[in-house]
Amino acid sequence: MGNKLSTQQKKTIRKNPELIEDLVAQPVFLFEFQTGLKQLQAVFPSRFRFNFRNLIRAMPITLAHVNRNLLTAKGRLCTMLVQRLLSMNRQLVGRDLLKIACSILMRLRMGIKKKEANCVATLEGHSKYVYSVAFHPTTSLLATGSWDKTVKLWRLSSDNTSATCVATLKGHSESVFSVAFHPTAPVLATGSYDNTANLWRLSSDNTSENMFTLSGHRKCVSSVAFHGTAPLLATGSWDKTVKLWLLSSDNTSATCVATLEGHSDSVYSVAFHPTAPVLATGSQDNTVKLWRLSSDNTSATCVATLKGHIECVKSIAFHPTAPLLLTGSEDGSAKLWRLSSNNSSATCVATLKGHNFSVNSVAFNFTGSLLATGSSDNTVKLWRLSSDNSSATCVATLKGHIECVSSVAFHPTAPLLLTGSEDRTAKLWR
Numbered sequence: 001m002g003n004k005l006s007t008q009q010k011k012t013i014r015k016n017p018e019l020i021e022d023l024v025a026q027p028v029f030l031f032e033f034q035t036g037l038k039q040l041q042a043v044f045p046s047r048f049r050f051n052f053r054n055l056i057r058a059m060p061i062t063l064a065h066v067n068r069n070l071l072t073a074k075g076r077l078c079t080m081l082v083q084r085l086l087s088m089n090r091q092l093v094g095r096d097l098l099k100i101a102c103s104i105l106m107r108l109r110m111g112i113k114k115k116e117a118n119c120v121a122t123l124e125g126h127s128k129y130v131y132s133v134a135f136h137p138t139t140s141l142l143a144t145g146s147w148d149k150t151v152k153l154w155r156l157s158s159d160n161t162s163a164t165c166v167a168t169l170k171g172h173s174e175s176v177f178s179v180a181f182h183p184t185a186p187v188l189a190t191g192s193y194d195n196t197a198n199l200w201r202l203s204s205d206n207t208s209e210n211m212f213t214l215s216g217h218r219k220c221v222s223s224v225a226f227h228g229t230a231p232l233l234a235t236g237s238w239d240k241t242v243k244l245w246l247l248s249s250d251n252t253s254a255t256c257v258a259t260l261e262g263h264s265d266s267v268y269s270v271a272f273h274p275t276a277p278v279l280a281t282g283s284q285d286n287t288v289k290l291w292r293l294s295s296d297n298t299s300a301t302c303v304a305t306l307k308g309h310i311e312c313v314k315s316i317a318f319h320p321t322a323p324l325l326l327t328g329s330e331d332g333s334a335k336l337w338r339l340s341s342n343n344s345s346a347t348c349v350a351t352l353k354g355h356n357f358s359v360n361s362v363a364f365n366f367t368g369s370l371l372a373t374g375s376s377d378n379t380v381k382l383w384r385l386s387s388d389n390s391s392a393t394c395v396a397t398l399k400g401h402i403e404c405v406s407s408v409a410f411h412p413t414a415p416l417l418l419t420g421s422e423d424r425t426a427k428l429w430r
Contacts, residue, residue: 306337
């Protein structure tokens with residue numbers, strides 16, 4: 001690591017002091033900071049001005065269990081360390097540690113604060129619209145579902161700058177509208193215009209086997225979602241219903257245990273809460289419904305109907321840790337809803353405006369600090385969530401697709417965004 005701090009890095013810190021909060025909210029900061037402290041302590045023990053071993057032990061979270069709220073609310077230690085580093089730039093230790101901080105800040109600023117998120121790859125292979133995209137939760141796989149009736153599996157390169165198609169799954173007789181990976185098992189779920197959902201068992205070489213078809217909906221299956229911990233799959237349909245399916249022990253088949261009726265028009269999106277027994281559904285009737293799951297996951301009761309959008313709710317997503325729900329609508333807006341303590345109601349705290357046409361897909365990144373919206377105006381917007389989760393500011397507009405953006409998905413751990421479009425391509429951005 002060099003000893004000199006560039007003029008550009010110094011200016012970044014001085015002109016953007018608010019980026020310190022961005023820095024301490026990033027898991028990469030903890031990793032780099034703790035690694036740097038340990039290395040420099042071993043080499044230059046006499047130059048430290050703090051008891052760094054105690055400071056390392058006092059870090060407010062662990063890398064394996066990232067909690068952004070804890071970092072920003074109780075992470076004054078991190079903020080103090082960064083601020084102290086800024087005053088130590090005449091010392092070798094200070095310069096080296098500051099260089100770590102500046103490097104991360106520069107990446108944050110270039111990738112988020114300004115409109116400089118770059119498309120690193122365009123995935124071509126589908127012959128018609130790409131309607132849905134998803135990253136595998138633990139491996140380098142991603143999936144794309146298309147109007148051409150197929151699903152393609154792609155393997156990311158080690159540096160996340162490209163992806164190679166490794167399988168084309170054929171089984172649906174009509175367009176594929178939704179794809180979702182199981183959180184732990186090698187299983188993919190797909191929903192189709194042929195009124196069915198399919199479960200695909202992925203083999204060790206990532207080709208499919210043991211496809212199982214879930215029949216029961218009377219119209220298009222527009223959305224599929226796995227529960228994070230329970231053996232449960234939800235399917236939303238244009239027949240105005242949502243079905244709950246109990247998965248078999250090997251996750252290769254499922255039995256319908258409940259049909260949720262309550263929406264007055266097509267259901268376009270379904271999403272499970274990451275920790276609470278709650279399901280959210282978005283509909284053509286312009287509403288979002290919250291459903292409380294029974295203790296045995298065999299039924300659900302509608303506990304709230306969220307009204308605020310004036311057109312179809314196309315997409316919904318729960319924040320990974322905070323009590324927030326994000327919705328996207330054909331009215332051209334996205335809304336942030338704050339959930340009550342028992343998840344039985346929600347209040348709209350912000351309306352995000354900026355797209356010219358329908359917001360078709362919404363997603364939070366893995367820390368919850370960023371959210372993405374994909375639109376029929378052919379763009380994707382990145383928004384930074386405020387520290388109190390009451391608003392969000394647009395920090396980037398990603399242009400590259402030449403047709404409607406139908407789906408957006410963040411990588412589960414890396415600073416990577418995947419988008420699908422009616423231009424027949426998917427794109428990787430970072």
